[in-house]
Amino acid sequence: TAWGVEIAREVGLTLIGRMRGQRFVCLAGEERLERDVDPATVVVEDKKHRRKSAG
Numbered sequence: 001t002a003w004g005v006e007i008a009r010e011v012g013l014t015l016i017g018r019m020r021g022q023r024f025v026c027l028a029g030e031e032r033l034e035r036d037v038d039p040a041t042v043v044v045e046d047k048k049h050r051r052k053s054a055g
Contacts, residue, residue: 001027021045 001017005027008015014029022042026033 005015005017007013008028012029014032015027017025017027019025022045
């Protein structure tokens with residue numbers, strides 16, 4: 001995974017590592033994302049979409 005992130009950064013790719021519900025983890029190229037919603041306004045998700053370790 002670390003090597004993949006390094007390569008994505010070197011060649012200018014946007015790399016999303018995990019997506020679930022309305023959330024995702026951007027591992028490379030976050031500056032290229034165009035957000036259509038302010039992250040602070042996103043409503044709390046259903047428990048079924050959260051990670052098991054999240055409260």
